[in-house]
Amino acid sequence: MILKGKVWKFGVNIDTDAIIPARYLNTSDPEELAKHIMEDADKDFPSKVKPGDIIVADANFGCGSSREHAPIAIKAAGMQGVIAKSFARIFYRNSFNIGLPIFESEDASDKISEGDEIEIDADNGIIRNLTRGEEYRAKPIPPFMQELITAGGLIEWTKKRIKAS
């Protein structure tokens, strides 16, 4: 899988209230949620973001609440994935469960700037900065998470298990 897109940069400890404020959680409709994506971190973000864009953040992205609405909103806004130095664990889990590609890379987080065009070779964990002609490594995706991705997310994986039992 190759993901190619323009980067939006965010800082450290971007919490799920910033990704999708709780005041909008009286619905779980992905399209509705996408209208308010990252609104409390940057109020103009929902109008600026374009399908195919990629978020690059610092450490502990997605900290705070367990709301799956956060990765759902990112995905529904058409974004292809998130790169960060590290992810809060529930956000990490949720992203794989719903099929939002995420990558851990200190190097990429430090060296990529807002507006850079990047290309992520997901299978090999390589991030290419097309604007700067640089290349960074992402941490390998653990085998079980690979299995989830291959299955098409946790529900598809569960379906197979139910069928097999």
Next chain:
Amino acid sequence: MTITEKILAAHAGKKEVSVGELINAKLDIILANDITAPISITEFNKTGADHVFDKDKIALIPDHFAPQKDIKAAEQCKMLREFSREHDLSLYYEVGRMGVEHALLPEQGIVLPGDLVIGADSHTCTYGALGAFSTGVGSTDVASAMATGECWFKVPESMKFIYYGKLNKWVSGKDLILHTIGDIGVDGALYRAMEIEGETISTLPISGRLTMCNMAIEAGGKNGIIVPDDITEEYVKSRAKREYTFYTSDSDAEYVDVKEYDCSKITPTVACPHLPSNTKPAAELSSVTIDQVVVGSCTNGRIEDIREAAQVIRGNKVNPNSRLIVIPATQQIYLDAVKEGLAEIFVNAGAVFSTPTCGPCLGGHMGILAKGERAIATTNRNFVGRMGHPESEVYLSNPAVAAASAVKGRIATPEEVI
């Protein structure tokens, strides 16, 4: 092995597990609320399962935007009600019987020592206070678990936190955990088990222990956990309706890090905007004016918390420039507070005494902040926009400091008003 590793091993049908190992484990209780369950229900219906794995192990609790705050919230609550009826769930709690989930389930003896619990709510880590392994997950994890009764876990590294020394007056579990998060940061325990122990903890009541484990997630922790003891036994024995197991950590159990805190040096502590790790002694913040005070939530909405706030409020009035909203976390706590005359103390002081709800903690309803307003709350998060407008501010404290601040209209210590 640590207590965390032992509980995970027992539920995975293994003699032992090691750090980093991926296991599939059987669950004792699965929970979700009116915000997270709707996605779980939709996803469950896609699994092809025609029934839930066990109708007595799934707790659905409308508490966040309940009593239903608007039409959309009502539709979400309705999904929980209908799913619970369809699958005959015994642990569905209707408005009027519900409470804030992490206060309700321990109180009702639904979660017990030795249990393995997941919940589609990040504060599910609360039950570690009873010696259970419990952790927050997403809605899809809950959907899969409702079908299979199992969940995958990576066995976490454990970090030990030792507390010693006598607690100062007006210092409680909230101050210890805020102080700890201030020390290690909001990702200081990322992916790790936080095992809490020490002579101070051995006399800390269950209410304070629940508060401490509740905020493990605020340090990035996978779970908070306390080895059960006589205090635990006293709390659970009259509530449990099934057997439970006390696990302990072995003397040669491995910890990646050990932190020690001298509690005699910890004073009432406040987390300033916009991170729970941004802590300062309450006494240093007396110039910070306060528009709204909230006492409640899964962190500090138990009867001990309500009593502590009432003790400070008694004989005082809420400052003309402030408003105080007190929210007992469950119906039982509400009733106890009425019987003990605490509700009267609050109402006479000019405060709101509300039905149980998560409400303002996450900026849902029942006390939202306007642009530029500032609150002090006994809740757990003070992120940007957490309680309302993105340009409002939240400070976090224990109930006594919150109540004193309501009287003074600025951040204050209890000594200033008693």
